[in-house]
Structure formats: C-alpha cells, structure tokens
Amino acid sequence: SITRQVRYSQNNQNSLDIVLFVNGLPIAKGEIKNPLTWQTFEDAIIQYKNNRDPSEKLFEFKKRTLVHFAIDPDEVHYTTRLNEQKTEFFPFNKGREYAVKNKKFTRAGNPDGSSYKTEYFWKKVLQKDSWLDIIGTYIQYQSKQILGGQKKEWIVFPRYHQLDAVTKLKDATKLGSRYLIQHSTGGGKSNTIGWLAYKLYSLFDNTGTKPVFDSILVISDRITIVGQLGETIQQFEQTPGIVEEIQNATSLAENLGNERKILVSTQQKFLNLLEKLETRKGKNFAIIIDEAHSSQSGISATKRDQT
Numbered sequence: 001s002i003t004r005q006v007r008y009s010q011n012n013q014n015s016l017d018i019v020l021f022v023n024g025l026p027i028a029k030g031e032i033k034n035p036l037t038w039q040t041f042e043d044a045i046i047q048y049k050n051n052r053d054p055s056e057k058l059f060e061f062k063k064r065t066l067v068h069f070a071i072d073p074d075e076v077h078y079t080t081r082l083n084e085q086k087t088e089f090f091p092f093n094k095g096r097e098y099a100v101k102n103k104k105f106t107r108a109g110n111p112d113g114s115s116y117k118t119e120y121f122w123k124k125v126l127q128k129d130s131w132l133d134i135i136g137t138y139i140q141y142q143s144k145q146i147l148g149g150q151k152k153e154w155i156v157f158p159r160y161h162q163l164d165a166v167t168k169l170k171d172a173t174k175l176g177s178r179y180l181i182q183h184s185t186g187g188g189k190s191n192t193i194g195w196l197a198y199k200l201y202s203l204f205d206n207t208g209t210k211p212v213f214d215s216i217l218v219i220s221d222r223i224t225i226v227g228q229l230g231e232t233i234q235q236f237e238q239t240p241g242i243v244e245e246i247q248n249a250t251s252l253a254e255n256l257g258n259e260r261k262i263l264v265s266t267q268q269k270f271l272n273l274l275e276k277l278e279t280r281k282g283k284n285f286a287i288i289i290d291e292a293h294s295s296q297s298g299i300s301a302t303k304r305d306q307t
Helices: 041-051 119-125 128-138 160-175 189-201 223-235 249-255 267-280 298-306
Strands: 002-007 015-022 025-032 067-071 076-079 096-100 103-107 140-145 151-156 215-220 243-245 262-266 285-289
Touching: 015 128, 025 041, 041 067, 041 076, 119 128, 128 189, 160 189, 189 215, 189 223, 189 262, 189 285, 223 243, 223 262, 262 267
Parallel strands: 025 067, 215 262, 215 285, 243 262
Antiparallel strands: 002 015, 015 025, 067 076, 096 103, 140 151
8 A cells, every 4th residue: 555645753743755555564665756846856865864864663774664765757766774864875767778879878867758757666666566576575684794793784675677687587588598688887786696596496387386497507607706696695595495505516416407496606517517417308497697798708608509
C-alpha cells in the first residue's frame, strides 16, 4: 500500500510525501518535487539532509524504512541511510543516449517518456511483482570489520541498470544464447553478478518442477577478483551451502553437475576442465565470465568458443 502525507514525529508537524508499506511495515519513502513550483529532486535531497532527523523511529537505520527516494518528473535518486549532511544519494535512472559523429554515448538522466521521464519508476519498478521481487531478492544488509575493530554496516539496494541487466538476462536465458553486459567502473558489477547467479540458480522450466541449470559457474581470470566475487556472492546467500569457492580443478570437476551449487572459480581451472565436460552430457550450466574482454584471444578464446 501507499500512504500520502504521512506525519512521522511527535516533535513537529513534518510529513512525508509518500510511504510504501508491505503488510503494514514501512519499507520505503519518497519526497516528490515538481519543477513547475521551482523544485527538483535536488531540493528533496537537501530536505533529507537538513530536515529529516535520522534518530526519528521511521528513519532509524535497520529499524524501519530501508530506502529513501528523491523524485521529480525527470530523475530518481535514493539512499539507504540518512546521516544528515553525510547522507550519500545514488541515481536510480535509466541513462540518456546521445550521439556524436554517429557514435552513441550514454549520460546521466532519463530518456524522454510518453508523458514524463520517470514514469518507469511508478509503472514498472513499483509494480507489485517487481517491487516484491526487489524486497525479497535484491535488498541486503551487509557488514564487515574495518581498521580499529569497528564494524561498517550498510544496506544494498540495486541501481536501475543492475536491476535491468539481471531481469533481462533472467528472462532471456531460457533461449540458450550468449550475452555481453558492459558495466562501467564503479557501477557495482560484483553485485550484479551475485544477483544474476542467484536468479539463474532459482530459474525453473515452464513446468515449474525442473531447474533450468544444474549449476551456476562464475569465473574470472584473476585470483583476487575470484576472492572478491566469492565474498560478494556469499553475502547474498540465504541458504547455507549453495555457494562454494573452488580451490582446484579436481574440486571443480567433482562439483560440476553432482550437486546444484553456485561455483566460483578461476578461468584457468575451468579451461583445464573442458575436456572432462563430456562426462556431464545432459547437464546444463550457466557460465558468468567476469571481465570477459580480457581473455578474448589465444588459447583461452579458442577453448571458450568450444563451450
């Protein structure tokens, strides 16, 4: 449900433009601005930083609302933690294409819509099934120890390009084709891979009884990246034992197809295993390659094309 003009404090008469509830629990809130009254999403962000007390129960981190939106007809931005002037907002926009000398580029913002640029947010993202999927699959609480023994905590919420990439790949995967996703630096590629791995793991055929894939394999050509991917994917793990970081080719061979898992390994281990895949006939594997562009030549590329 959505409630408008929600008063949230016993200390003042402030109200929120909208609050989204699921089973009566406040999950998200939004401040909506109208350029016709000389206000944009930037004014909403200023309002969050200056006039929304993080100690109010509705705003407390991990206690109530999980995400806070700043919205106008042109752009959507969000944060998962209010911290006064230190609050950090992220764009939840689709990007806007433009051309220079017949070359296409993407910049910040949104493309023109049939009525207004952010209609996708209301008509697609907040559509019931989509919104419940975001809550159930994508929103994650994460933490880690940092220097000095302190614990850093945060809530992960997908940016639009991550949600769009995972959804499109999941919907198209049953066609059995190959896909290439271009992810900009700092765009949260590891999280996209993690969400995609779980989506493919839970993908079933049209009867709803048989998994499409017997295992999901996430590979990279760099050991350090494999460790980071393994850590990221395990943070999303909801059922213990699904994710396994492979230490050697023998372990990879034993796991492939014998038990449904999400396996994280180096590309070298996988390439050494290709000839043994003949013994896994009848099995289907989803393979997610991190930084595929760095291994597009030589023996690696030749073996890859054989899969």
